Amino acid sequence: MSTGMILAAVLTLLGGIGVFLVACNTMSSNLEAAGSEKLKALFAKTAGSKLLGVGIGAAGTAAIQSSGATTVMVIGFVNVGILTLQQAAAIIFGANIGTTITGQIVALGMSGTGAVSTTVLFSALAGIGAFCTVFSKSQKWKTIGGIFAGFGMLFIGLNIMSSSMEAFAEEEAVINFLAGISNAILLVLIGAVMTAIVQSSSVMTSVAITMVVAGLITIDQGIFLTMGSNIGSCVVAMIAGLSGSTNAKRTAAIHLIFNTAGVLVFLALTAVLHALSSGSLSLGGIFASLFPSAPQLQLAMFHTVFNVCTVILMLPFTELLVRLVERIIPEKTKAASDAPKLHFIDENMLRTPVVAIGQLKKEIVNMGDIAIRNFYRALHIITTLEDAEAETFRAREKELDFLNAELVQFIVRLTGQTLNAGDRAYLNTTLRSVADLERIGDYAENIVEYADNLKRGGDSLTAEAVGEVGSLKALIEELYTHCMRAYTEGSRKALQLAEEVEEQIDLFTERMAENHVQRMTEGSCTPNAGAQYLELSSDAERVADHLINVAKTVRRG
Numbered sequence: 312m313s314t315g316m317i318l319a320a321v322l323t324l325l326g327g328i329g330v331f332l333v334a335c336n337t338m339s340s341n342l343e344a345a346g347s348e349k350l351k352a353l354f355a356k357t358a359g360s361k362l363l364g365v366g367i368g369a370a371g372t373a374a375i376q377s378s379g380a381t382t383v384m385v386i387g388f389v390n391v392g393i394l395t396l397q398q399a400a401a402i403i404f405g406a407n408i409g410t411t412i413t414g415q416i417v418a419l420g421m422s423g424t425g426a427v428s429t430t431v432l433f434s435a436l437a438g439i440g441a442f443c444t445v446f447s448k449s450q451k452w453k454t455i456g457g458i459f460a461g462f463g464m465l466f467i468g469l470n471i472m473s474s475s476m477e478a479f480a481e482e483e484a485v486i487n488f489l490a491g492i493s494n495a496i497l498l499v500l501i502g503a504v505m506t507a508i509v510q511s512s513s514v515m516t517s518v519a520i521t522m523v524v525a526g527l528i529t530i531d532q533g534i535f536l537t538m539g540s541n542i543g544s545c546v547v548a549m550i551a552g553l554s555g556s557t558n559a560k561r562t563a564a565i566h567l568i569f570n571t572a573g574v575l576v577f578l579a580l581t582a583v584l585h586a587l588s589s590g591s592l593s594l595g596g597i598f599a600s601l602f603p604s605a606p607q608l609q610l611a612m613f614h615t616v617f618n619v620c621t622v623i624l625m626l627p628f629t630e631l632l633v634r635l636v637e638r639i640i641p642e643k644t645k646a647a648s649d650a651p652k653l654h655f656i657d658e659n660m661l662r663t664p665v666v667a668i669g670q671l672k673k674e675i676v677n678m679g680d681i682a683i684r685n686f687y688r689a690l691h692i693i694t695t696l697e698d699a700e701a702e703t704f705r706a707r708e709k710e711l712d713f714l715n716a717e718l719v720q721f722i723v724r725l726t727g728q729t730l731n732a733g734d735r736a737y738l739n740t741t742l743r744s745v746a747d748l749e750r751i752g753d754y755a756e757n758i759v760e761y762a763d764n765l766k767r768g769g770d771s772l773t774a775e776a777v778g779e780v781g782s783l784k785a786l787i788e789e790l791y792t793h794c795m796r797a798y799t800e801g802s803r804k805a806l807q808l809a810e811e812v813e814e815q816i817d818l819f820t821e822r823m824a825e826n827h828v829q830r831m832t833e834g835s836c837t838p839n840a841g842a843q844y845l846e847l848s849s850d851a852e853r854v855a856d857h858l859i860n861v862a863k864t865v866r867r868g
Contacts, residue, residue, distance in 0.1 A: 331468030338461025368405020437463025502539020573621030
């Protein structure tokens with residue numbers, strides 16, 4: 312085999328891996344979009360038992376074809392306090408089972424021979440999917456086409472990798488070199504490093520399967536490479552955990568310890584089998600006897616059995632594992648801080664857009680709650696001229712500014728992800744909603760400034776004006792309740808009720824202006840107090856408009 316042929320085989324392998332990775336990402340993103348509602352419901356049940364958590368992790372990972380996405384999303388949930396470490400551990404355990412479905416698909420694709428092999432048949436789906444994606448006007452069919460295209464491309468990548476392996480198999484020097492790598496620990500390390508580089512255990516497992524089928528390596532060597540891929544897959548989670556909270560780092564550590572423990576147990580099992588049989592029995596031999604003449608199935612089945620057995624072994628020790636990582640990564644001692652933060656979203660959730668959408672809505676609702684409470688706080692300040700809540704008001708205003716900036720960045724990044732039509736329509740309304748809520752905070756800030764103007768002038772609102780402000784506040788409270796119900800539940804009835812209350816607020820603020828003129832005529836209100844009062848009523852009317860804008864996303868989304 313000439314140098315040129317070796318280079319061509321290496322480049323072909325790289326090309327196959329590239330196509331395989333793109334196929335995995337394409338299929339994963341479109342599967343998420345297609346099953347978004349079921350996926351959201353699935354991860355909403357994370358507060359159940361450990362077994363339920365394992366099931367959710369396995370089903371969710373099988374659905375989106377990415378254990379990395381599931382693990383990173385779980386780290387995001389832990390980072391914002393939605394999941395406990397015990398819940399996160401159970402889901403991560405399940406994700407390791409769910410990810411083995413890719414190996415089974417690859418094994419299926421390598422079954423059959425000649426022109427009717429399953430690889431050829433499944434590869435044709437890439438063309439069918441591409442036609443659906445390019446020519447269909449329906450978003451539903453575009454998503455289905457994306458799934459087909461990704462699925463077909465997966466087998467095209469597999470076929471390319473297989474052809475490169477066949478080229479290597481013709482070179483005796485390559486075979487002798489690979490045969491010389493028999494040390495189990497070294498093979499595990501190679502599998503871990505290669506997986507860390509490509510950041511996909513599915514790719515490493517698929518490469519190992521093609522190498523076994525081509526005869527480049529033995530089933531035992533493939534097993535050790537596959538075991539190493541489990542450790543290497545932790546790199547994605549470790550990177551995600553580095554920028555997170557202490558519990559996010561602990562979650563990443565749980566993933567690493569769990570996967571490493573499974574590898575150590577099976578390495579020990581290998582050593583025991585070797586010792587008891589004087590070297591005649593191995594894991595590879597067991598699976599070869601169970602699935603004769605099907606090397607691709609032998610390795611795929613080992614991958615599944617390996618991960619299922621690891622979960623069975625480790626699940627009873629979940630609490631012990633959590634306590635261990637809590638000792639390894641202790642909570643940082645920190646002074647009490649009122650620093651603003653995101654409560655429901657984390658950038659790691661961008662790996663699973665359909666879940667990120669649901670969390671984004673919760674964050675926007677939280678922002679609305681902060682904004683309206685600060686508005687009520689401002690009304691209290693101007694009617695009482697007390698400074699007791701001034702510090703809290705400034706802290707919440709700072710939090711609103713922070714949320715506005717962070718949410719805009721998150722929404723922009725989420726816009727570039729693959730979403731179904733409903734989620735895409737909702738996402739298109741979110742920037743406007745965030746801007747509306749931020750403006751409510753600005754109007755609250757204006758009202759606090761009006762209070763400062765009253766104090767500087769030695770003025771205050773009359774008892775009648777204070778009473779009217781109280782009535783206005785009650786109307787806005789009612790409006791806010793209806794608007795948030797419309798926003799969170801998609802209720803058009805709630806929107807209708809909100810619009811009715813908003814009309815009442817328009818009429819009430821007009822009467823406030825008329826009553827103000829009457830008080831000015833009677834001399835019971837100073838010009839300065841009257842000016843601040845008119846500005847307050849005008850700002851309150853605009854606050855109502857912004858709340859209605861948020862509720863109207865029911866129509867646009």
